[in-house]
Amino acid sequence: MSDETLKRTNLYEWHVAHGGRMVPFAGWEMPVQYPTGPTEEHHATRNAAGLFDIDHMAQFSVSGADAEAYLNHVSTWDTTLMQVNDAHYALLCYDDGTIVDDIYLYRLPNRWFVALNASNREKDLKWMQSHTDGFDVTVTDVSDETYMMALQGPKAIEILQKVTEVSMEGVPRFTVAEGEVAGIPTLISRTGYTGEDGVELFFDASRALEMWETLLKVGEPLGLKPVGLAARDSLRFEPSFPLYGHEISAEVTPIEARLGWALKLNKPFIGRDAILKVKLEGPKKLLVGFEMVDKGVPREHYPVAVNGEIVGEVVTGIFAPTAGKFAGHAYVPAKFAKVGTKIQIEIRGKLKEAVIIRRPFYRPAYK
Amino acid sequence: MNVDQNAKYMESHEWARKDGDLIVVGISDHAQDSLSDIVYVELPAVGDTVTKGDVFGVVESVKAASDLYAPMSGEVVEVNESLEDTPEVINSDPFGAGWMIKIAPSNPAEWDELLTPDAYAAANA
Numbered sequence: 280m281s282d283e284t285l286k287r288t289n290l291y292e293w294h295v296a297h298g299g300r301m302v303p304f305a306g307w308e309m310p311v312q313y314p315t316g317p318t319e320e321h322h323a324t325r326n327a328a329g330l331f332d333i334d335h336m337a338q339f340s341v342s343g344a345d346a347e348a349y350l351n352h353v354s355t356w357d358t359t360l361m362q363v364n365d366a367h368y369a370l371l372c373y374d375d376g377t378i379v380d381d382i383y384l385y386r387l388p389n390r391w392f393v394a395l396n397a398s399n400r401e402k403d404l405k406w407m408q409s410h411t412d413g414f415d416v417t418v419t420d421v422s423d424e425t426y427m428m429a430l431q432g433p434k435a436i437e438i439l440q441k442v443t444e445v446s447m448e449g450v451p452r453f454t455v456a457e458g459e460v461a462g463i464p465t466l467i468s469r470t471g472y473t474g475e476d477g478v479e480l481f482f483d484a485s486r487a488l489e490m491w492e493t494l495l496k497v498g499e500p501l502g503l504k505p506v507g508l509a510a511r512d513s514l515r516f517e518p519s520f521p522l523y524g525h526e527i528s529a530e531v532t533p534i535e536a537r538l539g540w541a542l543k544l545n546k547p548f549i550g551r552d553a554i555l556k557v558k559l560e561g562p563k564k565l566l567v568g569f570e571m572v573d574k575g576v577p578r579e580h581y582p583v584a585v586n587g588e589i590v591g592e593v594v595t596g597i598f599a600p601t602a603g604k605f606a607g608h609a610y611v612p613a614k615f616a617k618v619g620t621k622i623q624i625e626i627r628g629k630l631k632e633a634v635i636i637r638r639p640f641y642r643p644a645y646k
Numbered sequence: 647m648n649v650d651q652n653a654k655y656m657e658s659h660e661w662a663r664k665d666g667d668l669i670v671v672g673i674s675d676h677a678q679d680s681l682s683d684i685v686y687v688e689l690p691a692v693g694d695t696v697t698k699g700d701v702f703g704v705v706e707s708v709k710a711a712s713d714l715y716a717p718m719s720g721e722v723v724e725v726n727e728s729l730e731d732t733p734e735v736i737n738s739d740p741f742g743a744g745w746m747i748k749i750a751p752s753n754p755a756e757w758d759e760l761l762t763p764d765a766y767a768a769a770n771a
Contacts, residue, residue: 300682316737317708318683509682509708574730576686576706598685598708605686627704627711 288334289426289487299507305398307335310507317509321600324473324514327502328432330494331511335397338425338481339404342390343416350384350391353410355533355550357543361386366453366470368541371406372550376532376557379406380523381541385455385468392466394427394479396523410549426484430494430503431477431514433644438498439478443467452476452645461493472511474518474643516608517599517641519568525579525594526566526608535562535610537638564591565616568638571605571624573631582625583609590615593624602640611635648675649767650741654717654760657769661741662717662760665748669718669757672745673705673736676770681707684733689746694722696749698756703746705736714746718756724748 285308294301299310310332312320323329341350351358356369365386371379380399385392395403400422407418430439436447445458445467455468466481482490495503506514512522521527527536532550534557544555571577577596582589596607611622618637623630653661659677663670678684686706696702696716703714725747729735736744751757761769 311709312682316683318685318734513708574686575688576711578711 286335288332289484290332290334290491293488293491294332297505299505302508304508305335305396307397309335310505311509312507313505315504317507317513318600320504320506320510321513323502323504324432324475324506324510325601326433328430328434328438328477328498328504329473329506329510329514330491330498330503331429331431331506332487332491333427333429333479333511334484334487336427337395337397337400337403337420337422338427339393339395339407340390340419340421341393341416342419343414345414345416346391347386349411349414349416350393351546351548352414353407353549354382354384355542355548356384357546358384358386358391359546360543363388364454364456366455366468370527370533370538370541371403372533372548372554373529374550374553376534376550376553377529378523378527378531378533378536379403379529381521381527383468383470385466387455387457387466392481399523424484425481426487426490427479427481428487428490428494429471429473429477429479430498431471431473431475432503433475434498434501434503435475435477438494438501438503439467441497442493461490463490465490472520473514474520474639474641475514476645512595513597513600516595516597516606517601517639518643519608519639522595531564531566531610532557532562534558535564535566537566562613564610565613566594567609567611567616567635568640569607569609569622569624569633569635570602571631571633573633574605575624575626575631576605577607577624577626577633583611584623584625584630585611585615585620587623587630589625596624599640604640606640647679647767647770648741649763651763653741654757654762655766656715656717656760658715660715660717662757663741664757667750668723669720669749669751670745671717671747671749672740673714674766675740678737678740678744681705681709681712683708684736687729687733687736687746689725689729690722692722692725695752696720696722696747698753705733716749717760718749718751719753720749720751722747723750
């Protein structure tokens, strides 16, 4: 992996020039933080606004007469419930119910559009293209020509509104609109992965710098800051949003990952029968949220114990800046998943007390 | 990068500074900057003994846990308790309020083995 050439977004030079600390992530060289550090970037996003270069993420165009039926077949959400300009979170699952990836579905006037994880781009494309038999549909990878940027936070809409004539009052949460932002034709999606109000923007990749600098210029007086991957992780963790390779993977079904809200089990889709079986029989393990009672930083892969016996593993562990807690997500046997259960996290050879708490750690601001 | 001219250094980025007969220990500005935001620090207790080059504690940043190595041997006579609730002080004032422990050295000659400010700065240029 080390000699693999890392891809760079069109903002790479900007990040480097502004002190972005570049790290390898999912085959890309991305800023993990800027000079003021991830904690301040996290708070800026919760209290004002954050701007995220997320062009590493993949986007596919799904077109053809059967696009709706096809996406209904491959994803866990019921696409027939989606109106034009709706956006919705869903999962792609294997036949055995485990997770290929999580996905955002966008229903546009003339086609469908999906956004997926960078690390799964090739795998997802192959998997989606391998399930088109019997459907008049074409799945095309448009990641290279499409730029993806997120503007998130309580001031995000106010900032956006300074550079677009599209009235965001007419674009409620989980819907999209097409229009110009900073003079650039853009698909504006009132979505995001931080627990804050805001938008994700899709536009011609050649205009990335123009968009970025314009948004920063109008946003900085309102507290907007560029945000790197470290704060992106703490921002998505607090509202308990899953991240592929951590909370979700080909090792777990959506039931174990507690993503029942992303499932429509009353319609057929790939993996449904296996998922129904897990639901009916009850999952053997479950994702839980926990906070440390003893001080210490839980980290991914640290063992989880109950009464001193190792029963599971941490999948995300951090100091959650807004919650002000050392906290994490872990998989434990279902019988230990109850809120209030005392667990221990093995931190560098020592068992430290923790307790399972109700998720999320931060209730999304738009709810 | 700031280097405290009154301190001496370990290659592993701890600093040691004389305070009367005692040795004050912390991590360098370069170290705190590389670690990024520090969220937790685990330090020894007063009365513990530490050995030069051995681990005496752990500093945890947003990114990772890093061991702390003792620049000199001796007995821990004071611990900066305020770091338990405000570890971010290590980021904002690594040579001052971010100090970690004070050691009564058992082998004062170890001082001479530490890197001078210039040597440390040159090694991390």
